[in-house]
Amino acid sequence: MADEAPQSGDAGTVRLARTAEGRPLLGDEDGFVPLASAGLDGVDDALAAAVGGGGGGGGGGGDASGAGALPSLDDLPASRTPADRLSFGVPFDPGKLWGIGLNYADHAADLEETRPAEPASFMKPATALTAPGGPIRLPPTEETARVTAEAELGVVIGRTCTDVGEDEFGDVVAGVVPVIDMTAEDVLQRNPRFLTRAKSYDTFLVVGPWVSAPVSVDRLAGTTVRTVINGETVSENTVDRMLFPPEELVGVHSRVMTLERGDLISTGTPGAGVIEPGDTVRAEVEGVGALEADVVGDD
Numbered sequence: 001m002a003d004e005a006p007q008s009g010d011a012g013t014v015r016l017a018r019t020a021e022g023r024p025l026l027g028d029e030d031g032f033v034p035l036a037s038a039g040l041d042g043v044d045d046a047l048a049a050a051v052g053g054g055g056g057g058g059g060g061g062g063d064a065s066g067a068g069a070l071p072s073l074d075d076l077p078a079s080r081t082p083a084d085r086l087s088f089g090v091p092f093d094p095g096k097l098w099g100i101g102l103n104y105a106d107h108a109a110d111l112e113e114t115r116p117a118e119p120a121s122f123m124k125p126a127t128a129l130t131a132p133g134g135p136i137r138l139p140p141t142e143e144t145a146r147v148t149a150e151a152e153l154g155v156v157i158g159r160t161c162t163d164v165g166e167d168e169f170g171d172v173v174a175g176v177v178p179v180i181d182m183t184a185e186d187v188l189q190r191n192p193r194f195l196t197r198a199k200s201y202d203t204f205l206v207v208g209p210w211v212s213a214p215v216s217v218d219r220l221a222g223t224t225v226r227t228v229i230n231g232e233t234v235s236e237n238t239v240d241r242m243l244f245p246p247e248e249l250v251g252v253h254s255r256v257m258t259l260e261r262g263d264l265i266s267t268g269t270p271g272a273g274v275i276e277p278g279d280t281v282r283a284e285v286e287g288v289g290a291l292e293a294d295v296v297g298d299d
Helices: 043-050 105-110 166-172 185-190 192-199 246-256
Strands: 014-018 024-028 031-034 097-101 120-123 133-137 147-157 173-184 205-207 211-213 224-229 232-238 264-266 272-275 280-285 289-296
Touching: 014 043, 024 043, 043 173, 043 211, 097 246, 120 192, 120 246, 147 224, 147 246, 147 280, 166 173, 166 246, 173 185, 173 192, 173 246, 173 264, 173 280, 173 289, 185 192, 205 289, 224 272, 232 272, 246 264
Parallel strands: 097 264, 133 289
Antiparallel strands: 014 024, 014 211, 024 031, 097 120, 147 173, 147 264, 147 272, 173 205, 173 211, 224 232, 224 280, 280 289
8 A cells, every 4th residue: 555745746747656466557646547548568668758758958868769748647548546545566677776875964964974075876786676565674683783764765767868967857867756775784884895785685675656757856846855764753854955966966877877767866865763673664755755664574
């Protein structure tokens, strides 16, 4: 099942999702219909169709085919199913999984860390992915005794691109998605070079329940990202408080490597909280949606 986060700024957007069984869906704030009713075969095609709908100039390099906008559900010959009657899976098949550390000025100060002069990025394996609801499965305590969870805004690439200018953000990004990212903090504290290991345990990345599209720099301005554990807000902040905003992150990483449809850039967290078996973690992204997952032990 899916819960809603405050949806201000959601007007004029659609949601791309898949059920837990893998059926592709197209939705809005009133519910979901089969994606096939829009003449699209799968979410991959829908990501391509979403590119360009958020505005922005230029081409960003790569293949521009499929640019345009997704249809309004009011124009489709199908009845909506409310979100709370559906169980969602990961909404698309992610390619590269990028994460960004210390990207909120306030979070860096809380951790008494030096604010990075450039994006502090890292990659995670596909095996870290798990669907909305989880569970987030904690490793054995002899492996790590302190795991934290954090809410993030994820940026989903919609077309192959390189050397993307910040003004081309809407021409290459299909949409945005709530993300819950985990860290084995005690592993990381032993040595900062252990970051990849600390981030890569199975189920340490929850993505969903849907991709909200299209997206633009203006749409994201002021968006609140909130980490909630067991109903209590652990931390929250707004996108405009990022050290490196989403459009800069896309540009930087597109100069490092070719970005492809389905690549995900998790843009950093306003703050994290320690999690234990029995907890429930929730990522709320204003105007996008809410993502929730339960935490279990290794037994």
